[in-house]
Amino acid sequence: MKIKNAYQARFVLLALGFMALGWLMAYPPFENYEFFYIALIALAAVWLIKYMLKFVNFVPAQVNYFLRALLCSDYMIHFQPTKDMELEEMYEKMNLIIRLYRDSMLDIEYKQQYYNRLLRIMTHELRNSITPVITLSSDMLKRPENYNSEKLHRGMEVIHGQCVSVKSFLDSYHELTHLPEPQRTVIEMDKFFGAMQELLGDPSVHFQWAEGMTLLADESMLSSVLTNLIRNAREATAGIADACVRVLATNSGGSPYIQVSDNGPGVPDNIREEIFLPFYTTKQEGTGIGLCLSRQIMRLHGGDLKLSVSNGQGATFIVSF
Numbered sequence: 027m028k029i030k031n032a033y034q035a036r037f038v039l040l041a042l043g044f045m046a047l048g049w050l051m052a053y054p055p056f057e058n059y060e061f062f063y064i065a066l067i068a069l070a071a072v073w074l075i076k077y078m079l080k081f082v083n084f085v086p087a088q089v090n091y092f093l094r095a096l097l098c099s100d101y102m103i104h105f106q107p108t109k110d111m112e113l114e115e116m117y118e119k120m121n122l123i124i125r126l127y128r129d130s131m132l133d134i135e136y137k138q139q140y141y142n143r144l145l146r147i148m149t150h151e152l153r154n155s156i157t158p159v160i161t162l163s164s165d166m167l168k169r170p171e172n173y174n175s176e177k178l179h180r181g182m183e184v185i186h187g188q189c190v191s192v193k194s195f196l197d198s199y200h201e202l203t204h205l206p207e208p209q210r211t212v213i214e215m216d217k218f219f220g221a222m223q224e225l226l227g228d229p230s231v232h233f234q235w236a237e238g239m240t241l242l243a244d245e246s247m248l249s250s251v252l253t254n255l256i257r258n259a260r261e262a263t264a265g266i267a268d269a270c271v272r273v274l275a276t277n278s279g280g281s282p283y284i285q286v287s288d289n290g291p292g293v294p295d296n297i298r299e300e301i302f303l304p305f306y307t308t309k310q311e312g313t314g315i316g317l318c319l320s321r322q323i324m325r326l327h328g329g330d331l332k333l334s335v336s337n338g339q340g341a342t343f344i345v346s347f
Contacts, residue, residue, distance in 0.1 A: 085113070092120050096127060147305045148199065155192045159185050195305075198315045202304060205319075208244035208326050215239040215275050222252065228271075230263070231256060235275040241282055241347065243327055248345075251320040251331070255286040255343050258316065262290030262341065284345040285334075293341050298333055 088105070095103045103124060105117035162181050166173055173181060215235040223233050241248070256271060263269035266289065274285045293301060300306050302321050307314035321331040329347040 085116075088116075088120075092124075095124075099131065144199075144304050148195075151195050151305070152192065155188045155195070159188045198305070202315050202319055202322065205322055205326060208247055208323075210242050210244055210327075213241045213243055213245050213248065215241065218245065218249075219273070219275065222249070222273075226256070228260065230269045231260070231271045231273065233273045236277055239275055239277060239282070241275075243347065244323075247323045247327075251323050251345060252284065252286065254316045254320050255345070259286060259288035259290065259341070263288050266290065282347050283329075285342060286345070287340060287342040289340040292339060293333060301333070302331075 092103070092105075105120050108114050108117065162184055166178075166181060216239075218241075219233040219235055223231070252273065256273065259271040260269075263271065268289070270289050272285075272287045274287075276283065276285075297306075302317050303314075304318045305314035306318075317331070324331045324345055324347075327347060329345070332344050332346070334342040334344045
């Protein structure tokens, strides 16, 4: 056995002291059992040394196992509770580090997929917008004699329209990727919802909230999120005789959340996740960033935006904090 640190040296000294004490105790009235007693003490000392060395090596071994797991990106390990208070505290911190590491890795993976998709969409949209401009402008340069004032005007309208489309797309991208940090303030829901209800002036939109409820959030950002969700719900219920949009704020379950529901046709199962992707839209005039932008805003608040119910019985979006 090798003594690797000061703690092990202390245990060895303790064991040697125990052996010396046993030697002294082998004298009267135990002199008749001297050799037996010495052998027993020696065996006990050897066992004590081995046990202590194993115990002292236990903590470094656990730490080494923990570090190897992190280096190998194995974030499924979990240290079980123990009765030892110091070990229990260490295990809790290790489990916390593993959870934070796992969340960070998942966040990195999500962001990588998000930006890869964003890059593909940008490339696709820009190519589609620039191609007609290049084609038309090249033809104008090669055959200017074919363009009288009217035809030239129509050509410039096409070029202008495509440039406006590109600018609108890039403005949407800038808005999506340059969200400011939320400036949180205490929001009183009775005043907040009262102002929204008065601003909308739509009897089909019903607001309900827990009495005395408050939220800690960026009021402007939260208003933007709810306005987008309510607008989508109103569009989904357009043409329905008994159209109804409900906005409910509650602290049920110990965590505050806002629920926006409608009695429209709902969101088909095959696009439930697609609707939160950037620039995905089912509307002819839509930009496809509304829900994505709203989810980003809520995640900046430490919460989320999710689609809860959608089976042909309307849609329910949950804004959590």
